[in-house]
Amino acid sequence: MAVLIVEDNPTNAMIIKHLAKKVTSKEIKVAGDGNTALMLCHxxxxEILIVDYQLPGMSGLQFVKAVRLMDRYCDTPVVMVTADDQPRLCEEAKAAGVTDFLRKPVEAVAFRKLLADHLGAEAVHPELRSA
Structure with missing residues (x-):
């Protein structure tokens, strides 16, 4: 299994991918929009989906709702990355199936810990879970 990052900003995608490589040796794929990400998911x-909230064509919430309809993704952790901190978004995202949130700009230690927590024993650096 692999990690999927759904992020339309190439710089943000590169940063998230770089941080993820510090936690896992799994393959990491990047999709620049929700439609491409859905095709990949099919x-x-x-093993985990890291999804930007604002995406071209289809929002991160729309993507999460669509991917949760797929049996193989009903229990897969979905981390939403957003600069939006409105409580309403958090409620909507949780209802759509988002597991966790990260705020932009992404803080490296918090991201690595969150990813290690979700990957569990398969994380390259399990000590990050307690960091």
Whole structure:
């Protein structure tokens, strides 16, 4: 299994991918929009999805709702990355199936800990879970 990052900003995608590589040796794929990410989810299995809230064409929430309709993704952790800190968004996202949130700009230690927590024993650096 692999990690999927759904992020339209190439710089943000590169940063998140770099941080993820510090936690896991799994393959990390990046999709620049929700439609591409959905196609990948239909053909591959991902262990965790890291999804930007604002995406072109389809919002991160729309993507999460669509991917949660797929049996193989009903229990997959979904981390939403957003600069928006409105409580309403948090409620809507949780209702759509988002597991956790990260605020932009992404803080490296918090991101690595969150990813390690979700990957569990498969994390490259399990000590990050207690960091």
């Amino acid at each position: 053909t591959e299995s991902f």
